[in-house]
Amino acid sequence: MPATPGSAVPEHSEVIAEVRHAIAAYCQALDDGRVDDLVALFTPGGVSALPGMDPAEGHDSLRALYRGLAARGGTQRHLVVNTTVSTEDGGQVSAISDLVFLSHGESGWQVPLAGRYEDVLTRHDGAWRFATRSLTFTTPVTA
Numbered sequence: 001m002p003a004t005p006g007s008a009v010p011e012h013s014e015v016i017a018e019v020r021h022a023i024a025a026y027c028q029a030l031d032d033g034r035v036d037d038l039v040a041l042f043t044p045g046g047v048s049a050l051p052g053m054d055p056a057e058g059h060d061s062l063r064a065l066y067r068g069l070a071a072r073g074g075t076q077r078h079l080v081v082n083t084t085v086s087t088e089d090g091g092q093v094s095a096i097s098d099l100v101f102l103s104h105g106e107s108g109w110q111v112p113l114a115g116r117y118e119d120v121l122t123r124h125d126g127a128w129r130f131a132t133r134s135l136t137f138t139t140p141v142t143a
Helices: 012-032 035-039 061-068
Strands: 042-049 076-088 092-105 108-122 127-137
Touching: 012 035, 012 061, 012 076, 012 092, 012 108, 012 127, 035 061, 042 061, 042 108, 092 127
Parallel strands: 042 127
Antiparallel strands: 076 092, 092 108, 108 127
């Protein structure tokens, strides 16, 4: 989607870079427990749907959800790979990414689960923000 001179429509490669940046910023904020930074990556009516939990909609609900996850503590890393981004009309893009979740415990780093994120991002306040972020697990979760 090439931009015409004087247009505010970013090139497709710019969109991909900005969407991947939002996805990475989400993972780093989640892993670091920076709840306010994480919530700021969503539109005001944004929705996060995580397995085994009710979807959270809106900044207040998202803040409560992620504060609960951050309170669990522990060293973790969300590694998001194989992200594909497709442009859509109306200032929205969809992205699909694979997730490998690492947790660090007494026996070192482990991979307790893998999954797939399906996202819809919308241009809001000059940046790509999550309108919906949905995660499904592709491996069983072990206790």
